[in-house]
Amino acid sequence: MTRRYVLERLVQLIPTVAGILLVSFILIQAAPGDPILALAGEHGDEAYYAAMREHFALDEPIATRLLTYVERLARGDLGMSRSQGRPVSVVVWERVPATLLLTGTALLFSSAVGVLLGVLTALRRGSGWDLAANAITLGLYAAPVFWVGQVALLVFAMGVGLFPAFGMRDPDPAGGWSAAALDTLRHLALPALVLASQQLAGVARVTRTTVSRELGKDYVRAAYAKGLPGRIVLTRHALRLALLPVVTLVGHRVGYLLGGAVVVESIFGWPGLGTLLLSSLQSRDAPVVLGIFLLVAGVVVLANLVTDLLYGLLDPRVRYV
Amino acid sequence: MSDVRREATPEHARVSILRGSSDGGTRSAAVGALLAGGTLALGISAPWVSPFDPLAIVGPSLSPPSLQHLLGTDALGRDLWSGIVWGARASWLIGLTTALMTAAIGVLVGIASGLRGGRTDHVLMRVTEFFQALPRFFLVILVLAMFGAGMDRVVLVLALTSWTGLARVVRSEVMSLREHDFVAAARAAGATELQVAVGEILPNVLPVVTVLFGLTVGRVMLIEASLSFLGLGDPSVVSWGALAGQGQAFLRSAWWLATFPGAAIAASVLGLNLLGDALNERWATGE
Numbered sequence: 001m002t003r004r005y006v007l008e009r010l011v012q013l014i015p016t017v018a019g020i021l022l023v024s025f026i027l028i029q030a031a032p033g034d035p036i037l038a039l040a041g042e043h044g045d046e047a048y049y050a051a052m053r054e055h056f057a058l059d060e061p062i063a064t065r066l067l068t069y070v071e072r073l074a075r076g077d078l079g080m081s082r083s084q085g086r087p088v089s090v091v092v093w094e095r096v097p098a099t100l101l102l103t104g105t106a107l108l109f110s111s112a113v114g115v116l117l118g119v120l121t122a123l124r125r126g127s128g129w130d131l132a133a134n135a136i137t138l139g140l141y142a143a144p145v146f147w148v149g150q151v152a153l154l155v156f157a158m159g160v161g162l163f164p165a166f167g168m169r170d171p172d173p174a175g176g177w178s179a180a181a182l183d184t185l186r187h188l189a190l191p192a193l194v195l196a197s198q199q200l201a202g203v204a205r206v207t208r209t210t211v212s213r214e215l216g217k218d219y220v221r222a223a224y225a226k227g228l229p230g231r232i233v234l235t236r237h238a239l240r241l242a243l244l245p246v247v248t249l250v251g252h253r254v255g256y257l258l259g260g261a262v263v264v265e266s267i268f269g270w271p272g273l274g275t276l277l278l279s280s281l282q283s284r285d286a287p288v289v290l291g292i293f294l295l296v297a298g299v300v301v302l303a304n305l306v307t308d309l310l311y312g313l314l315d316p317r318v319r320y321v
Numbered sequence: 322m323s324d325v326r327r328e329a330t331p332e333h334a335r336v337s338i339l340r341g342s343s344d345g346g347t348r349s350a351a352v353g354a355l356l357a358g359g360t361l362a363l364g365i366s367a368p369w370v371s372p373f374d375p376l377a378i379v380g381p382s383l384s385p386p387s388l389q390h391l392l393g394t395d396a397l398g399r400d401l402w403s404g405i406v407w408g409a410r411a412s413w414l415i416g417l418t419t420a421l422m423t424a425a426i427g428v429l430v431g432i433a434s435g436l437r438g439g440r441t442d443h444v445l446m447r448v449t450e451f452f453q454a455l456p457r458f459f460l461v462i463l464v465l466a467m468f469g470a471g472m473d474r475v476v477l478v479l480a481l482t483s484w485t486g487l488a489r490v491v492r493s494e495v496m497s498l499r500e501h502d503f504v505a506a507a508r509a510a511g512a513t514e515l516q517v518a519v520g521e522i523l524p525n526v527l528p529v530v531t532v533l534f535g536l537t538v539g540r541v542m543l544i545e546a547s548l549s550f551l552g553l554g555d556p557s558v559v560s561w562g563a564l565a566g567q568g569q570a571f572l573r574s575a576w577w578l579a580t581f582p583g584a585a586i587a588a589s590v591l592g593l594n595l596l597g598d599a600l601n602e603r604w605a606t607g608e
Contacts, residue, residue, distance in 0.1 A: 012450075019451045024463070031467040038467050142591035144543050146550045146565055147583025154576055252453075259458030263547050267569065277459075278551060281466050289466040293459045300456050 005312055009305060020297045024290060025069050028056065040082055041284030048082055052287075055079045078291040083283040088291040092273065096295075098168060099272030101184075103261050105192040110199035111250055115243065117200070118207020119234070125212060137201035145260045149194045149267040156190060163190040166269040191268040195260050199253060206249050210242040244315055251307025255300040350599030356592025357535075360585060364409035373400040375407045375559045383575045393577040395567060401577065405585050408561040412589065415476060415545050415560075416538040422480035423541075424487060424534050428526065431491025432518050436499055442492075453485040458544060465553055472555045475548060479541055487533045494526050528604045532597045539593035546586050561586050 031038035040052045053059060056079070057068035072079075078088035117137075121130045140148070157165035164170070169183050214220060215238055223233045258273075265274030273292055280288035363370060373379045378398040379390075386393045392401040434445040461478045468474055498504065499522070507521050548554055549562025556563075561582040568578030 012447075015447060016451050016454050020455065023455070023460075027463060027467050032469075138594070139587065139591060142539070142594055143587040144546050144550070144562070144565075144583055144590075146547060146562075146569075147579075147587060150565065150569065150572060150579040150583060153572055154579070158573055255456040255458070258456065259544075259547070262458065262462075263551065266551055277462060281462060281553070284466070286466045289463055293456070293463045296456045296459045297454070301454050304454055 006309065009308055013301065013305065016301055017298075020294070020301070021070055021073065024294060025066055028069075028290070029062070029065070039286045041286070043284075048080070051080060073294070078294070079287040081280070081285055081288050083280070083285045083288075088287045091288060092276065092291045092295060095271065095273045095276045098270060099258075099261055099265070099274065101188065102192055102195060102264065102270055102272060103257055105188060106196035106199065106261075107250070107254075107257060109192065110196035110203055111246075113196075114200045114203025115207050115246060117204040118246075119211055119239070121204070122208045122211035122215065123234075133204065137204050140197045140201035141205070143198070145194065145198060145263050146267060148197050149191070149264055152190055152194050153267070163187075165190075168269075168271055187268075191264045191270055194267075195257065195264045198260065199250075199257060202249060202253070203246055207242065207246055210245050211238060214238040214242045240314070244311060247310055247314065248307060251303050251310070254303035255296070258296050258299070347599070349595045350603075353592045353595030353597075353599060356588045357596055358592070360409045360589040360592070361413055363406050364411075364413045367406045367410045371403040371406040373403040375399060375403040383571065383578075385575070386577055392581050393575065395564075395575075395578055396571060401564070401581060404559050404564050405561070405581060407559040408564055408582065409585065409589075411558050411560040412542050412545065412562075412586065413538075415472065416542040419476050419479045419483065419541040419545075420534050420537040422476070423483045423537050424530055426480070427484035427487030427533075428491055428523070428530055430484065430488040432495055432522055432526070434488065435492040435495025436514070436518055436522060438496075445488075446492075449485045449488055452482055455482050457482045458547070461544075461548060462553065470553065470555065472558065475545065475554070479544060483537060483541065487530065487537065490529055490533060491526050494529055495522055498522055498525050528600070532601045532604070535593045535597040535600075539590040539597075542586060542590055 028035060028039065035056070035058060036049055036052055039056065040049055055072065055077075057065045060068065076089055078092070080086070081088050081091045084091050117133055121133045124130050153165055156162045164187050168187050169180065170187075215234075217238075220233055220238050223237050224230070261272065262274035262277055264270065265272045266278055269275070273295075277289060277292050280286075280292075376399065379400050380394045380398045382394065382396055382398045384390060384394045384398075390400050390402065392405060394400055395404075430445055430449065434442045434449075457479065460482060461475055464474050464478050465471075504517060504521050507517050512520065545554070546560070546562030546565070549560045550566040550569075552563075552566055554560055554563055564582035565579055565586075568575065568580075568582065571578050
């Protein structure tokens with residue numbers, strides 16, 4: 001991977017980011033009726049309307065509006081939330097840790113367990129375990145995330161009573177710091193597993209396919225013929241190439257995962273960006289919805305960039321001259 | 322080398338999630354056809370197989386599955402089986418409409434990109450990457466926030482953002498097709514670019530488009546169901562997602578309300594995935 005590749009990949013960010021800004025800008029401008037009503041809802045007071053008019057430069061010509069929009073975003077100024085009366089950036093930022101904890105856990109868990117499951121089933125193709133895993137991952141891949149959540153709630157929270165059904169922590173946890181952490185972990189387990197389920201199925205299936213494919217190739221046979229133990233052949237040779245598509249899959253599905261987080265947060269009452277998004281939509285607090293959209297779009301663009309750079313780093317065949 | 326991104330994630334890196342599941346494909350194709358075809362048939366024959374009006378109060382509140390009400394009733398005493406049957410109609414209609422629009426855009430972009438190559442290809446692929454980077458789910462919610470609720474805009478936004486994978490696959494198919502003799506022969510016989518595209522290329526990409534069409538229907542069903550589950554769909558239309566969303570509040574007291582609508586979606590999507598997978602395998606191996 002050369003510096004030129006990294007540079008070109010960075011330059012390619014410009015049209016993408018510009019496009020995202022333009023799409024969101026056009027949506028604001030194209031809203032039916034007075035854009036101020038679409039942005040600020042019908043129940044705002046005059047002072048808020050005036051502030052929003054000023055923020056989005058609605059009385060200015062369109063070119064000035066666009067410039068103002070981009071300039072304020074560049075400063076991190078996303079306007080004021082009507083329902084909360086605080087800056088959108090603050091309101092949104094508060095919710096980031098909870099969503100990060102939920103999606104981060106789901107991402108790590110689905111990647112680790114998915115790869116493990118994929119490798120194990122590739123090594124035991126056709127066995128009973130393989131067939132069972134295949135049926136389960138096919139099912140999980142097709143099941144809507146809210147259904148997985150509802151069934152998990154019915155079985156594990158309400159049925160067995162193993163996990164709490166709602167929220168991120170008990171209202172009044174006894175004990176100190178470690179008890180609080182344990183309490184959060186107990187609340188986290190079920191939503192994180194539910195969010196991870198579909199991704200885990202995808203990762204396991206792709207890993208199984210690519211590992212079996214690599215295992216059939218000449219270089220793997222050559223490595224075996226040299227007398228290398230199977231574990232070494234697998235981890236040092238086959239897995240390295242087999243995991244490339246997995247990296248792509250995980251990296252390019254960050255947007256899906258965050259979309260799934262909205263549903264999971266709503267089911268489990270997880271106080272993250274998803275619940276904020278839905279409550280803002282209900283209270284017609286469009287600046288917050290816009291802020292979350294821009295944040296998620298930024299995260300997706302960044303994830304794609306990291307994925308591609310990682311891919312270039314991992315794949316010996318990708319050399320850019 | 323200007324086209325870095327395309328090379329950074331080459332097509333060989335895009336492995337089908339579904340591939341490698343089957344036993345030659347016949348059995349999974351049959352199961353898939355049964356599942357997907359079954360719910361589709363339910364949707365088509367909704368007026369005849371639904372025992373009640375799905376919005377009418379026809380029984381006691383929250384009664385569990387019984388002979389009168391096969392899948393039970395909801396809090397208002399509406400028949401869940403009737404709701405599921407009519408929900409099939411809504412889910413399939415939205416899935417098929419969106420996937421048709423998606424396929425049209427994807428085929429157009431893919432063929433134009435693959436056949437013309439050069440600058441057209443470069444520009445179209447940049448556009449494709451842009452749409453791929455848009456977080457669909459959040460874009461739909463933003464559109465709903467700005468334009469108000471409505472299924473038409475959901476379909477439109479999903480169609481406008483779901484064609485990228487299809488365009489990429491069609492493009493790479495076309496790139497290998499255009500080197501074939503029959504394309505050169507058609508050109509030599511004086512066929513215009515459009516005639517080549519419609520007469521020679523299009524019939525040959527239809528198999529792969531069919532497979533992706535089926536997978537797109539499933540994916541759209543899932544997204545639409547999630548939106549309706551969250552209460553962002555059309556309140557006057559009975560849909561699986563909305564039924565599951567209404568069941569959420571009664572999870573403790575009426576397990577059937579949340580269980581059956583989600584199962585209907587899972588069955589349809591699983592069926593479509595199995596079917597697409599089996600067709601893919603069959604055509605890929607040239608059987």
